[in-house]
Amino acid sequence: MELGSRIVRTDVACTVCGCVCDDLRVTAEGGRIVAAEGACDLARPWFLGQTSHIDGRPELNGIPVDWDVAYARAAAILKAARAPLVYGLSRSTTEGQRAAVALADFLGATIDTTASSGHAPSIVALQQVGESTCTLGEVKQRADFVLFWGCDPVATHPRHIERYCPPAAPIFVVDSEETATAKIAEILLRIPPDRNWDALWTLRMLAKGIACEASPELVALAARMKAGRFGVVFFGSGLTRGRLAHRTVEALLQLVTDLNDHTEPDTRRRFYARRLRRYGDIAGADSVLTWQTGYPFGVNFATGYPRYNPGEFTAPELLARGEVDAALILGSETIFDLPSNAQAALRDLPMIVIGGARPTEDEGRGTLFFPTAVYGIHRPGTAYRMDEIAIPLRVLLPSDSPSDADVLGEIHRRLSGTV
Template identity: 50%
Template sequence: MLTISDVACPVCGCVCDDLQLTVDGSRVVRAERACALAEPWFLAQSSVTRPAAEIDGEPADIDRAIVIAADLLRSTRAPLIYGLSRSSTGGQQAAVKLADHLGATIDTTASLCHGPSIMAMQAVGESTCTLGEISTRADLVIFWGCNPAASHPRHAERYSAFPRCDFLPNGRADRTIVMIGDERDVHAWRLDRDDARPDWVIPIEPDRDFEAISVLRALVRGVSFRDQCLPESTLYSLTELARRMKSCRYGVVFFGLGLTATDFHRPPRASGLGHLNVENLLRLVTELNDFARFHARRMRLYGDVSGADSVLCWQTGYPFAVNLSRGYPRYNPGEFSANDLLTRGEPDACVLIGSETLGQFSSQALDHLRRIPVILLDYPATTPIIEPTVRFTTAVYGLHAPGTAYRMDEIPIAYRASLPAPWPTDEAVLKQLMERLAQN
C-alpha cells in the first residue's frame, strides 16, 4: 500500500489539492477528503481496464488507429474539434495545433455552460480575485443561480463559508451567506453535504433574474423603487440585500448556470439572453465597489474548463467557438459553437476530446454526430452515448498522468500521477496524429 498526499482532484472546478489517496497496486482503495462526487470517481477510475485504441468498437493497435484517424481527417473539409475540459494544458495546446493544421473549428465545453458569461465579460470587463482572497476576506457571500452542495461539494468548506482566518476568526459565524435563484428549487439549496443552510434565501420567479439585478442596481444607487415588476416580498428582500451589500467589508457573488440561462437540467430558457443577465450583474458589482470591495465569480463545473478557455485565448486570441478555416482565427459564438454547428449539420468529421457533455447536445446535433466519422479521446471509465469510429482511451490527468489544471478562479494547480497507466495522454495521441498528418 502506498499513501499519496496533496493530490489535486480533477472532478470539478474547485480542483481541491489536499486529497490523500491510498493506492494498492494499480487501484485506488481509499480517497480521503474526497467529496461525494470525487470519491466514487477515484475508486471507479482505477478499476476499469480498456484497450488503448478501438476501431469501430473492436480493440486495435494504437499505431493502426492513428493511421485510420489521420486518413479520416485528411479527407475532411469542415472538421470540428470539441471538448477539452477533461484535458490539461499540454493536451489543449496540442488540440489547438491540430485545429490550426486542419483549418478546423475548435470549441470547448464553455459553449454549453459559461459561454454567455464570457461574452458578458468581453462586453463590460471583470474585476477578478482568487478563491484564497475570498476565503480570507469575504463577509458577504452570495450564490446566484447555483447549488454548491450538488455541483461543488467542498466549495463552502474550503473557500466560501467555513474557513477561519485573521479577518474572519469565527469562520461561518462571521459571514452572511445568501442564496438567490429560481423559486422552484432555491429552498432546497444547501452550502455543503452536511446540510448547512444559508442565512438568507431569496427566491426569484423563473427568468426574472434580469429584473431582480436591475432593481438591486437601482436600490444601491438610492432610487426608491415603486415599480411592481417583482412581487412585494422579493422587493423587500432585495431592499434589505442592497443595504447589506453597501455595508459589508468584502462581498462576492458566485453565479452559476441558473443565471447564464444554460441550465443543464432544464430546457434552454425562452429568452436565451443569459449574457445580458451576467452583464447586468457585472455592472452591479462594479457599482458596489463605490461602497465595498466586491467581486463576481463563475461557478465552473468541469475540472479544467477554465484551462481550455485560457489555452484557446493564449493560442488564438479567443476563448471558445473559434474557426480556423481561413488560416486565421474567427470567433462567433452561435455560428461556431459545437452544438449549433452540429445541429445545422455542417461538420463532416469530429474529434471529441472528452465526451462528458454530449448529453447536453440537441437531438439534431447528436443525430448528425452519429452520421459522421468521430474520433474520440476519452477516459477509460467513460461510455459515450455515440459510437465513435476510432476511440483512443487516454490516461486520466491527476490520476495516471501529471499536468496542469486551472481552478475556477484561473489559478493553475499541478496534477500529480498516482497510478501507473497503460494508456497514453491525449497530448501524446494528438501529437502522434499531427506527426502522421504532416507525413503526407
C-alpha cells in the same frame, strides 16, 4: 510516503469539479487506489475506480484495433474532412488542450469547448463589461458576504463552501427553487429565471440610491450587500440560460461595478462576481484557447487565422445546422453537454473520441475511440481551478499508456507527413 507496497500521497488534487481541491490524501496499493481521504461523495467513487491498468486498445465501432490502425484511421478521417470540429477539452489539462489547438490550427478546423453550452453568455458579458477578479483564497480569508445566484454548490461542488467560504460569513441564495444550498442559507430569495434581469437592475438602482419600486426582500438584500466589506456573488447556470442570458450576466457585472463605485470615506468595500465552473479544467480550456488564439471558445481556423463568433463557430449551432463533416471529441463525457439535437447530429458523423469512458454502441456511427492515461492519476499535468489558479497534478499510479496530448500529437504527425 511508502509503507511496504502501500503508497500514500498527500496534497493530491481532484479534477472532478471546478473546485480542484488540492488537499486530498490518497492511498494506492496493488495498482489501484484504495482510499481517498478528503474526497467528497462525487470524487470518492471516481478515485476508487482508478487502477494502473488502462483498459487496452483503441476501438473502431466497438471492435478493438491496433494502435497503428487507429492512428491511420484517425488521420484518414480528418484528412478527408472539409469542415472538422474539435470539441470538448474541459476534462483534459493544459497539455492536451494545447495539442488540440495545434491540431485544429493545422486542419483549419473549428475548435470549441463545453463553455459553449455553459458559461458562454458569461464570457460574452465579461468581454463587454469587464470583470473584477479575486481568488478563492481571498474569498476564504476576507469575505463577509457570500451569495450563490442560480447555482447549487452543495450538490454540484460539495466542498466549495467548506474550502472557500469563511465559516462566519452568512450565505445568501437567489434561485427559483429551494436547492440543497438554499437549505443551509441564511436567506433564500426566490426569483423565477425570467425575472433575474429585472431583479439585478432593481439591485443596481438600490445600490446607487435611486428611488424605485422594489420588493422588501430586494431592499434587504441590497442593504446587506452595501453593508459588506468584501462581497462575492458566485453564479451558475440559473443565470446563463435563455436567449439573452449575456444581458443578465452583464447586469450582474454592472451591479458589481456599482457596489465598488462608492464614496463613503470610511469604507473600503470590494465586490466580485465569479463563475461557478463545472468541470475540473474548463477554466484551463478558456485560458489555453485564449493564449493560443486570442479567443476563449468557438474559434474557427478555416481561413488560416483564428476567427471567433459565438453562434457561428460554436459546436451546438454548427452541429444543428449540419455544418460539420467529422468530429474529434476530447473527453467522451463532454458529448453529453451538447443539446440533444447536436448529439443526434454527432451520431451521424465519423467521430474520433479521445479519452474518457468508452462510447456505447448508440453514441455514433464509425466511432473511433482512443483510451488514454488520466491526468492527475497516471500522468502529471496542469489544471486551472475555477478562479484561474493553476494547480499541478501529480502521478498516483504510473502508467505507460499515452495521454490525450500524445494521441493528438501522433495524429498530427501522421497528417503533417512527419512519420
